[in-house]
Amino acid sequence: HGHGDSLLVKAGSGAATFGQPDSPGVTAGTAKDTLTVAYNDADAFRELMDRCGDDIAAVIVEPIAGNMGLVLPEDGYLQLLRDETKKHGTVLIFDEVMCGFRTALHGAQSIYHIVPDMTTLGKIIGGGLPVAAYGGRKDIMDCVSPAGPVYQAGTLSGNPLAMAAGLETLRIITEDPDYVEKACAKTKILTDGLKAAADEAGAAVQVHRAGTMFSVFFSAVPVTNYATSEASDQEAFRRYFLSMLEQGIYLAPSQFETNFVSGVHSDEDIEKTINAARTAFEKAVVRG
Structure with missing residues (x-):
């Protein structure tokens, strides 16, 4: 809804929002526990899951890729990810930080009719302020504190300023159903x-x-x-x-x-x- 929306300023963001990206690196420590497969390479993904699927904790993918330019999933690709992860008991995570809301009100998963085990959201839900969110199956979310043993917290979690801008964003894009x-x-x-x-x-x-x-x-x-x-x-x-x-x-x-x-x-x-x-x-x- 625009980076200088006065409604967001009134909601508490305090300033027009405008950002330009940087490119932080991925550390070797993070990369060593990660297997990568080229986007849209169905055969390579199937082969990887046949070989290592039972040992893979999670598969995370942008259902509609946005970090190599906009690249669309080929027919059947997302369904393959869903089928293979279910077969091996692997958690399927859709990274909808970029495509969430922007492709459809309910994200890319609503377009392709794929239900992931977890979804990550960000950027657009914060009205230009730093906000992120994740959600998923009840049995997974029940693992998070205080219901479960996985501790999750942050200095800015639930920050009132970001929540005000985020709620205003959601109001703007849902008040008019079209x-x-x-x-x-x-x-x-x-x-x-x-x-x-x-x-x-x-x-x-x-x-x-x-x-x-x-x-x-x-x-x-x-x-x-x-x-x-x-x-x-x-x-x-x-x-x-x-x-x-x-x-x-x-x-x-x-x-x-x-x-x-x-x-x-x-x-x-x-x-x-x-x-x-x-x-x-x-x-x-x-x-x-």
């Missing part, structure tokens, strides 16, 4: 316009959309995982990004970041962005 759908419709108009502008300029791109999330990859082949995302033309993206910025459109500054449309983006904003993209795609293409 709020998310309207924002999704705007996003489709935008992505259709971006694809048409790229085609007019002769730019080979893949434009992905899920709800209010979208990405543009400068690639002539489908982008289905990190490897194909990384193989996209980063130099063309750089030229595209800089041209958009010069025209007053500030996109995520990396092809590996996902863009979001909010409910306060107007039809004029969408039209301005598409018009700017016509110029930007022309500049992105290197003519022989």
Whole structure:
């Protein structure tokens, strides 16, 4: 609903909210206990579970990936994760920190009709303030203190300021039952316009959309995982990004970041962005 929403300021956030990402590393100590499988690689995941499934405590996945640019799950992929984890008694965790609410009011799991054992949420539920949440099956949640032996606490847990902004966010996006759908419709108009502008300029791109999330990859082949995302033309993206910025459109500054449309983006904003993209795609293409 926009990063400078005055309603959030009134709710107690105290300032317009605006953030840019950083990239902290994963420590070796964390990585040594983690097995990784390429997103959308059904055969590799099935083989891993056949080999190690009984020893794997949990599988965590972004059901709609947003940290390699926006990459959608292929048909049957999420169902495979659900089937294999059930077979081995492994906890399936959907990381909906990014796609929760943005793809649909009830998240990606409602789109693909998959019920994970646990869900993590964040970012969007805090109205721009640092809030995260997790939930899941009763038998798992009953393990958490004070009901169970797993102690979970934090200095800012239940912080009143963040809770006020978070509650206001939830009120805004639920008070109008069509709020998310309207924002999704705007996003489709935008992505259709971006694809048409790229085609007019002769730019080979893949434009992905899920709800209010979208990405543009400068690639002539489908982008289905990190490897194909990384193989996209980063130099063309750089030229595209800089041209958009010069025209007053500030996109995520990396092809590996996902863009979001909010409910306060107007039809004029969408039209301005598409018009700017016509110029930007022309500049992105290197003519022989």
